[in-house]
Amino acid sequence: MTDSTFSTAVLKWFEQHGRKDLPWQQKINPYRVWVSEIMLQQTQVSTVMDYFKRFMQAFPSVQDLAQASEDEVLHLWTGLGYYTRARNLHKASKIIVENYAGEFPRSVEELSALPGIGRSTAGAIASISMGIRAPILDGNVKRVLTRYKAIKGYPGTTQNTQKLWLLAEQLTPNQQVNHYTQAMMDLGATLCTRSKPSCLLCPIQQGCQAHLLGTPTAFPEPKPRKALPQRERLMLLVADQANQLLLYKRPSTGLWGGLWSFPEFEDRPQLDSFLQQHKLTIKNQTQLSPISHTFSHFQLHLEPWLFRTSQQQHGIAEGDWVWYNLADAPKLGLAAPVKKLLKTATQRLNLGDI
Numbered sequence: 593m594t595d596s597t598f599s600t601a602v603l604k605w606f607e608q609h610g611r612k613d614l615p616w617q618q619k620i621n622p623y624r625v626w627v628s629e630i631m632l633q634q635t636q637v638s639t640v641m642d643y644f645k646r647f648m649q650a651f652p653s654v655q656d657l658a659q660a661s662e663d664e665v666l667h668l669w670t671g672l673g674y675y676t677r678a679r680n681l682h683k684a685s686k687i688i689v690e691n692y693a694g695e696f697p698r699s700v701e702e703l704s705a706l707p708g709i710g711r712s713t714a715g716a717i718a719s720i721s722m723g724i725r726a727p728i729l730d731g732n733v734k735r736v737l738t739r740y741k742a743i744k745g746y747p748g749t750t751q752n753t754q755k756l757w758l759l760a761e762q763l764t765p766n767q768q769v770n771h772y773t774q775a776m777m778d779l780g781a782t783l784c785t786r787s788k789p790s791c792l793l794c795p796i797q798q799g800c801q802a803h804l805l806g807t808p809t810a811f812p813e814p815k816p817r818k819a820l821p822q823r824e825r826l827m828l829l830v831a832d833q834a835n836q837l838l839l840y841k842r843p844s845t846g847l848w849g850g851l852w853s854f855p856e857f858e859d860r861p862q863l864d865s866f867l868q869q870h871k872l873t874i875k876n877q878t879q880l881s882p883i884s885h886t887f888s889h890f891q892l893h894l895e896p897w898l899f900r901t902s903q904q905q906h907g908i909a910e911g912d913w914v915w916y917n918l919a920d921a922p923k924l925g926l927a928a929p930v931k932k933l934l935k936t937a938t939q940r941l942n943l944g945d946i
């Protein structure tokens with residue numbers, strides 16, 4: 593298969609079988625493509641659909657996003673995970689408005705200089721919304737190309753990454769790049785899936801080395817694994833007499849940056865001195881079921897404790913602290929485990945368990 597027969601076959605397949613009804617494929621513009629691309633990183637299309645619609649309703653343009661507060665943006669991102677994506681989206685929107693008068697720059701170099709936009713996302717924005725010839729190499733496309741050329745080893749090594757970008761560049765056609773980009777993403781997402789590739793339906797099977805070898809799922813090879821470090825923390829859920837729970841805003845960098853969370857402690861003496869320092873007198877306490885959460889670089893084990901204070905009035909509900917009432921929840925960004933714990937704790941409090 594030559595490079596041009598490859599792209600012709602892919603485009604023809606897209607015409608007949610590609611996805612054309614996704615929300616971000618309507619009213620295409622750089623802003624909508626950008627938001628969808630960022631949401632789709634590490635997240636399934638089915639999950640992204642509703643988040644995308646809500647996000648577009650709240651912030652229909654890059655100007656609206658730039659004017660929003662970080663809390664509003666993180667609130668709409670709650671549950672999607674990888675919150676750095678949302679913070680970067682927000683930061684980049686301000687740069688686009690301030691430095692580019694609200695118009696997206698029209699080169700891959702300038703686009704990839706914006707926070708959170710890598711070369712592949714820049715390529716997708718440029719090709720899909722501006723018709724500029726620019727290759728992409730997201731997870732799906734990486735899998736297709738690794739199989740197409742039966743590339744050995746983990747695709748994330750420097751050598752393989754270079755090889756794959758070169759290949760992506762060579763295969764990208766001069767015409768219909770918007771459809772080609774979309775087609776390559778669709779091919780990876782719908783046909784050349786991780787564990788069950790449908791090679792018989794695939795438009796590039798004639799030239800696909802992994803298929804010809806009869807071992808498509810042997811590619812791409814997995815990342816060599818290292819054991820993840822473990823981290824244990826006590827989490828303090830302190831409720832006042834009105835069943836409001838104390839949350840604080842985490843620093844904008846680091847784990848769950850900028851999201852609201854329960855205070856965490858390495859050990860019980862640390863937790864007790866926090867209560868003392870803030871003059872929180874505890875009436876009752878109970879332990880909730882532990883929660884474990886895996887991050888890319890470590891595993892977090894949380895031991896949540898629900899405490900009831902005897903106070904009605906308390907002095908730390910200012911600045912980065914808030915007494916959160918689930919029945920009348922303010923619009924704040926919450927990490928998924930925190931959201932889950934809020935529900936459990938509120939149920940226990942309403943039942944009068946504590």
Ligand code: SF4
Pocket residue numbers: 736739740783784785789790791792794795796797800801802803808
């Ligand atoms: S022939 Fe099979 S392995 Fe090769 S790209 Fe198509 S679906 Fe993937």
